[in-house]
Amino acid sequence: MMPKRQQQTENRRGQIVEAALACFIASGFHQTGMRDIADAAGVSLGNLYNHFPNKQALIAEIAAMEALEKQDLIDALAADLAGPAIRDFAERYLRLCERPEDVSLTAEVLAEAARDAELARLFAANRRRLASALADALRRGAEQGDVDNGLPFAACAHWLLDALEGCAVNRALLGAQLDDVDISALIDKLLSPAGGKR
Template structure:
């Protein structure tokens, strides 16, 4: 079977893609600088230097912009997580997961967006659903890495695995938020400290669930 050559995007398609990227960047900038609740479509159009009509041609509403941001974030994380799934060493796979996810989240823009989107998600179920898929994807990747090393690496009871995965994700999110809000690039010391705590949690998961209050 002869494969068709991949068609290059037309000038019009390239222009449309560039315009959408500009609008997304403007939206992120507004959300970070002014807060999601205080940002309207006119603010985003002004930041992007386009008419309000042009903005609506690409994104009918603010939730559509947030949905695109969620999609881009999920795609970026999926590419990073591929490195985890390709690793056959369970210890190394978990270390890669923690390091890459922490690096992805521990910056000022991501930290402020996390605060804004979390607050909005409490009031807006649509926004909450947009980002729940990313959390599920991260949970699945980490749980698989731990499961692959249960017997020879972690010795973790199967019933503890889901609780441990949730705890590790919460720790990474929380520490990335703390580091990111400083506006400084995360240091190697930050990453090593987080890895040490995660390894400790994994070793705790190997015992009786009832022995560990955090996993009960």
């Protein structure tokens, strides 16, 4: 069990990160100052700096949280039967990406990544891990006869992530009428082996 003082420190850090996320979503990385985060977290500026020396450290913590959240998806892609795992992944990833806070944060990350190479590096590493796990699942699915063996697996993984993220943004921000059944049918058509029954 974690000592009480250490637990309090972890709780305070979590409180600060949640406040930073809310500020970043509302105002953007660039427009949010450390004082804004301290005020939102209900801590003094000095206390904030005790936990995070700068805004970049907070963004790095958010990237680390994203990596942990996506690890569950990565683990699920390693299931024995790759085809169902990929289809389940697509459904879960779409739901994750279309949460309002995720849509806003993704838009902000993309905008800021164009200005900040270090931020881009942090979030790109998370996406590479996800794409690599998806490519491995596609390769296994082809070996199991459930996925088209002619697909370029790495490119297909990136394309599928792009497609799911794009669907999420279009549905959440633009109200696009992209039906879940149609999205599933398109994924099945893309993945199915020639002559496969779907």
